[in-house]
Amino acid sequence: DGGITQSPKYLFRKEGQNVTLSCEQNLNHDAMYWYRQDPGQGLRLIYYSQIVNDFQKGDIAEGYSVSREKKESFPLTVTSAQKNPTAFYLCASISPGNTIYFGEGSWLTVV
Amino acid sequence: DAKTTQPPSMDCAEGRAANLPCNHSTISGNEYVYWYRQIHSQGPQYIIHGLKNNETNEMASLIITEDRKSSTLILPHATLRDTAVYYCIVPRSSGSARQLTFGSGTQLTVLP
Numbered sequence: 001d002g003g004i005t006q007s008p009k010y011l012f013r014k015e016g017q018n019v020t021l022s023c024e025q026n027l028n029h030d031a032m033y034w035y036r037q038d039p040g041q042g043l044r045l046i047y048y049s050q051i052v053n054d055f056q057k058g059d060i061a062e063g064y065s066v067s068r069e070k071k072e073s074f075p076l077t078v079t080s081a082q083k084n085p086t087a088f089y090l091c092a093s094i095s096p097g098n099t100i101y102f103g104e105g106s107w108l109t110v111v
Numbered sequence: 112d113a114k115t116t117q118p119p120s121m122d123c124a125e126g127r128a129a130n131l132p133c134n135h136s137t138i139s140g141n142e143y144v145y146w147y148r149q150i151h152s153q154g155p156q157y158i159i160h161g162l163k164n165n166e167t168n169e170m171a172s173l174i175i176t177e178d179r180k181s182s183t184l185i186l187p188h189a190t191l192r193d194t195a196v197y198y199c200i201v202p203r204s205s206g207s208a209r210q211l212t213f214g215s216g217t218q219l220t221v222l223p
Contacts (some may be wrong), residue, residue, distance in 0.1 A: 003115055004154075033211055037152060041150075042196075042213050042214060042215035042216055043155075043198075045210070045211070045212050045213075046213065050212060056210075058212075059212070067159075070221070077167065083219070088152045090154060090155075094202065094211060098143055098145070098200075098202045099145075099160070100145065100147070100155075100157070100200070100211065102154035102155050104153060104154045105153065105154055
């Protein structure tokens, strides 16, 4: 079945460390997105990519970085510059017909 | 994206219809309205989408006003498992970019 796979489901980071969250899709979608969600809050856009080797900042890009070297992969790195990284992270893609597909999310906790 | 506005929270009695409104007054003529819901910080689940006509599927009905500036998601017989945050989204294309932003959604609580 086609879909989006995020890994790991749970991740712990020590302060000062960079961590990378994986997002892989086999839907052949061009557009992919990363969101952050804090408890009781909505989804906030971090970065998005419309095509391989291209990406744009969303509303809260500071402290994050992404790459899009392959169509099916859009990894998110949470850098040490992100001062409050503990959150739930969601990856999504969108079909040409504007149907949105989500991964199951990754929980990141700073210890 | 076409900005969407939803009430932050609503309650509904179990077995009754839940009607969730959404305003999208800046929607363009070729933009669809999508509804998703999210339970306990899982990945959001697709519910329904529409352009102009009212739509119905096994989960819900979508009523879009004639001027398309607002819509209502209807869960005809709400159950406790329908308690979730419901998002109304209008993906927008701008040139080659399709930014996809969510509002805060509506927290629906179904009461026994």
